Amino acid sequence: MKAGLSPRLFLVVFMGILLLAPLTLSAFYITLLNYIGLYAMVALGLVLLTGVGGLTSFGQAAFVGIGAYTTAVLSTSAELPAWIAWAGGAPWISLVVGLVLTAAVAVLIGSLTLKLSGHYLPLGTIAWGISLYFLFGTMATLGGHTGLSGIPAISVFGVELLQGHQVYYLIWAFLLLGIFTTRNLLDSREGRAIRALKGGIVMAEAMGVDTARSRMVIFVIAALLACASGWLYAHMQRFVNPTPFGLHLGIEYLFMAVVGGAAHVWGALVGAGVITVLKQWLQDVLPKLLGESGNFEIIVFGILMVLILHKARGGLWPIIVAGVNRVVPIRVDRRRIDPNATPLPRRNMPAAGDVLLEARDVTRRFGGLVANNNMSLSVRAGEILALIGPNGAGKSTMFNQVSGVDTPTSGEVLFLGQSVVGKGSRAISRLGMSRTFQHVKLLPTMSVLENVAIGAHLRGSKGVLASAWRMDRVEEDRILAEAARQIERVGLAEHMHDEAGSLALGQQRILEIARALASDPCLLLLDEPAAGLRYKEKQALGDLLKRLRGEGMGVLLVEHDMDFVMGLVDRVVVMEFGEKIAEGLPEEVQKNPAVLEAYLGGVE
Amino acid sequence: MDFQIALILGQDGITNGAIYALLALALVLVFAVTRVIFIPQGEFVAYGALTLAMVGNGVLPATVWLLLGAGVVVAVLDGMAALRAGQSKRLIAIMAVNLAYPLALLGLLKAMPLAELALALQVLVALLIVVPLGPMMYRIVYQPIAEAPVLVLLIVSVAAHLAMVGLGLLFFGAEGYRTPAFSDARFEVGPMTVTGQTVWVVMSSLVLIVALALFFGRTIYGKALRATAINRNGARLMGISPALAGKLTFFLAALIGTLSGVLISPITTIYYDSGFLIGLKGFVAAIIGGLASYPIAAGGAILVGLLEAFSSFWASAYKEVIVFTLIIPVLVWRSLTSHHMEEEE
Structure with missing residues (x-):
């Protein structure tokens, strides 16, 4: 200080x-x-x-x-x-x-x-x-x-x-x-x-x-x-x-x-x-x-x-x-974090193996372009599913369909058994799905702590009047303690009070994961989380995801880094031209001729 | 109200509406190309009308001093940029456009018997003085922050509007002026009398609109502006300079504004601050078109003109209230039809 x-x-x-x-x-x-x-x-x-x-x-x-x-x-x-x-x-x-x-x-x-x-x-x-x-x-x-x-x-x-x-x-x-x-x-x-x-x-x-x-x-x-x-x-x-x-x-x-x-x-x-x-x-x-x-x-x-x-x-x-x-230097007072604050209540996690997310025959057309065609996939509690495919295969579009940012032209998306098509990202996040973004979206002038605390928004309830007249401090301490816990968990503790915009891009991606975790999700959607990370950081991220899987969380991730994906995930879905071309265990998919052709080009 | 009065009001409404339509087109154009919400559009109307009035009275219009001052500022800004880039050869062109032109115009105006010129020449003089202020304004006020958020550009616009109104008071005084009509002719069309000025206004507006359509449809510069409006970065990668696009757009906006002022000043008395309300009515029309559609904006302008004419008959004290409240149902309709969520900044 x-x-x-x-x-x-x-x-x-x-x-x-x-x-x-x-x-x-x-x-x-x-x-x-x-x-x-x-x-x-x-x-x-x-x-x-x-x-x-x-x-x-x-x-x-x-x-x-x-x-x-x-x-x-x-x-x-x-x-x-x-x-x-x-x-x-x-x-x-x-x-x-x-x-x-x-x-x-x-x-x-x-x-x-x-x-x-x-x-x-x-x-x-x-x-x-x-x-x-x-x-x-x-x-x-x-x-x-x-x-x-x-x-x-x-x-x-x-x-x-x-x-x-x-x-x-x-x-x-x-x-x-x-x-x-x-x-x-x-x-x-x-x-x-x-x-x-x-x-x-x-x-x-x-x-x-x-x-x-x-x-x-x-x-x-x-x-x-x-x-x-x-x-x-x-x-x-x-x-x-x-x-x-x-x-x-x-x-x-x-x-x-x-x-x-x-x-x-x-x-x-x-x-x-x-x-x-x-x-x-x-x-x-x-x-x-x-x-x-x-x-x-x-x-x-x-x-x-x-x-x-x-x-x-x-x-x-x-x-x-x-x-x-x-x-005269003015002292900058950091927000005090109360480690003894009562932890926020957590949601009941589904049992390992339960289906969390199920997309059935999802099709999304933009005019004449079919970005997703009859895509189906499912994610279970306690598993990591990777969605891979060459550039332009429609992975991010698929991500937007299941997370409520976009609405499919036809097809069904079920989250915890409920249809979430057309519900919007706010309602979906309330149900327990949280996500990160391919292009990092954080508030650069706010501290890392505050950015992560936004993730816990739905776990608090104090309104405008309570906030304005400081009747929210007990809940606020709990939210910040939770945010701090997630920041420590992802390994950003030393940057807790730094401006989020001052972090390296890889760290900003990790910050987004902490923010998603702060919402206490049962399903985590990660859009290219390893991009821009160094080797050690990737290892740390892999370890974190394995730990989350062990706790019963489901993870759906889009990723280009095959070394990272193949050593980590339980199942892989491969997309090309908006369609699913393969699905299975990492080692099966790696041998699949259609996948090899999509990535390396066919031999005529 | 009988049929006769309705006809007269309708004629008034269409005449004013034609001018609002021109302004609405300029506002949509400026917003599409530069993302600037061009509040000072109205000041060009007032400057055009009052400069013409001063020329008609044989007085040297004070706006020519503003032209000279703006020219000096642009010359300094561009000159320093050219020197810093090591392009000292460009200095001559910069000086010629920004210093020599205003000085030559000043000399010419001092030498000419302004009051004795034909009306068409007086209009030309007003255009020669006021229109170049448009691109100069873009260079000084907007170009340095061309990439700023829409909101910042809007606040800058309001600031520029304020400064121009204050300068208008300084140049023209608090007194209002009316310029002579282009024509005193009257035509009997069935039961109604159409004045020559109405015909002038409506015809000029139509000619300008057609000219603009040809400019945007047929010329390379027009197409460059359209390209910039659709995709700023894409246009830039194709070699279209955003600064040039901005200056050209502001040239057109200033031209349209000044002409509107020249057209409207025989119909209503124009004061140094009249431009704002006139410009805002153009805005109501432009908003009806969602700041994007030219035909809907033009149609909206006629609607604004008619609404204004009829409400000045029924409830003249509430005329402005009624016209500006029109924006509310328009906004309701817009908010019901648009669902996008966008990131500003």
């Missing part, structure tokens, strides 16, 4: 400064800090959405608007309809109403756009951001373009927060609550699923993660953060009009997240601070410089954004951290 200052120390100093700031600063700067806090809250949602989840919204300002207008209408309207009258005049109740309303709108919009490929969501949010802005401006009950005034201040324990420095504490308490909640969430079972959304969807689904749900979760959380910001804004300003909820603010929020560092929760705060101060300054300087009035700061913002995305796509936060590290 590297010596250095604890990150907690920085946090304590920062909190101390925040606490004392209003005592020394003038009203102008406190107002500025209030705005930074409000903006940072919205940007925080975008960090979760964009930087972590790989989704983007330009419409967050509209969610801010929903929060602000909900409380404005509820707390100023003299004649509320009877069904909602109970919520009138009480800001804290209207916060809850606003959050519920926002969540409902976000779920509706999310269910329309989240299923589509990435760029439809931002385009959709541009459109609905504009629509809602015009709606705020035209609806008479919302005060039209003049807006609504006379919004009361918030009361906390009977104290009315009328002054800027009073609201200040409430705003920053909200923001810090949001930051800590988000940080907790990201460091949990649900958080790993969320972090897999960017570039790991196929893998996560194969590990049983419902990625559509995870997308929805972060979209709703981002909307709720925006809504809370809007509620605070309305009660701070005591008046609302449509202007601050238009698309240009929606774009500015995204800029804040990107400038600050979209992958880091503190980036939201840095970005909000930099953009807000810069805007204030530019609005002062530019009109004097250009001799005209107008919001010319957008020129600078636009150019700044392009430059940041060209030169430093990670934003300012990583640069700040690296800079501080050069002056």
Whole structure:
């Protein structure tokens, strides 16, 4: 462990400064800090959405608007309809109403756009951001373009927060609550699923993660953060009009997240601070410089954004951290693994010799191409079956048919006696089949430990709220202990805390096996596990697979390395041109004339 | 509403729809070839219209300074790249295209009595100034990050849009302009009166669409762009430069945008920031076509135009809301018909 200052120390100093700031600063700067806090809250949602989840919204300002207008209408309207009258005049109740309303709108919009490929969501949010802005401006009950005034201040324990420095504490308490909640969430079972959304969807689904749900979760959380910001804004300003909820603010929020560092929760705060101060300054300087009035700061913002995305796509936060590290090293705290955590429950393994997987007459056509033709094979508990064949024989296609990534054109795939055709990889993994990928699919910036823990996703059950408020620690310890156990088992213990992307390709393949094992499968599908391994590593892998077989696991593997295959497996199925040409014991297959012809070419 | 009004609204809708169709085609083209969601498309509309307006008023259009500035940046970027690659001979060509051209244009514009030129020549001047900004923009903004994820390209697009709107305010001021109609003719067709400008807009759009179809179907550059759209790496291996494909695409997009601006400015007053909403309506149409199909996008554009015209009659305050909410059923339909799961990054 590297010596250095604890990150907690920085946090304590920062909190101390925040606490004392209003005592020394003038009203102008406190107002500025209030705005930074409000903006940072919205940007925080975008960090979760964009930087972590790989989704983007330009419409967050509209969610801010929903929060602000909900409380404005509820707390100023003299004649509320009877069904909602109970919520009138009480800001804290209207916060809850606003959050519920926002969540409902976000779920509706999310269910329309989240299923589509990435760029439809931002385009959709541009459109609905504009629509809602015009709606705020035209609806008479919302005060039209003049807006609504006379919004009361918030009361906390009977104290009315009328002054800027009073609201200040409430705003920053909200923001810090949001930051800590988000940080907790990201460091949990649900958080790993969320972090897999960017570039790991196929893998996560194969590990049983419902990625559509995870997308929805972060979209709703981002909307709720925006809504809370809007509620605070309305009660701070005591008046609302449509202007601050238009698309240009929606774009500015995204800029804040990107400038600050979209992958880091503190980036939201840095970005909000930099953009807000810069805007204030530019609005002062530019009109004097250009001799005209107008919001010319957008020129600078636009150019700044392009430059940041060209030169430093990670934003300012990583640069700040690296800079501080050069002056005073910051300690990196590794995740502690509790070796005494109660092991996770295991599934009942089928008895050795039971049929686990049975594919019957599987045919898969891609247009005129028949990639698999009447393929049948079966794997029993406690045996290793190899699927071999020349390049292009259809082995990987067959793999996809049985693992649920693809659906056969005709034929039957039974796993533990159940038909799994068309069920999808998530459902299949729940039944106890786990796999690795021919082209390694892992999350390169996450640690080896965290990558393997994704494999154990289905063995935990704690949800978003439990994760966000740290009620998941017992289960989390068990999951991490299980992941650590699998990492040790495959021989990667010394790399436990390294970034997965820093491993050699062969080690990454081994990591995938550990991840598959973490799901406690009864059948393991391995796609070319020995590719890229050195001799010793291959021996170790062979030993591991033999041990697993001894424990009653079934293994189906696709492999090109014949030395590795023939010394290890119990039976071999040989494919060529999408069809099975031979099946049997390794030594039988090696003598089979059809197999020799397929590999070496016929003698005419 | 009687039949007469319906006819007038229908005519309005088709006129605007024809322009949205052009923009939608450009957006689909840019996305297919470069994966850029080209938000600044609308700014080319505004720049085209307002540059024409300034030429018509006899003022030197400020966009020519932007052309010069962009030319300097491109010359520096390309010049340094050429020097680093040891190809100092290319410097002359780089200077000629990026510095000599804007300077020559500037000199010419200063010498000419702009206001007295025929309208067709004024349009030509506007095109000569604004269209080269397209490929220059690709070079400066997009080429350095051409391989970035779609999401990053989209954020860059929004940033470029913002900068262009701000520059538009600086160049043209907050005042709106309307340019003279191409023709004051009116035709009686049965019960309805068709204005000459409508005929101009619809005919120009059709001509442009046919020209584009011929370009993509018959010319080697058109085929190169199609190849890039289908398979970027494959096209590159066949010797099609992605940078050239990008610049050519942006040239076409800028041409279409500028022409759309020239066509629409006699119909509606254009302000420095009007382009965005016009461009977005093109987007709604492009999304109807799934950012992939040209004919569906064009049909969608006519639908957007008609919807806009009729909703401005029935509920003018909610006109924009209705047009942009159209995107929702489209997205529902799209999400019900597509099942693929894809990896971004």
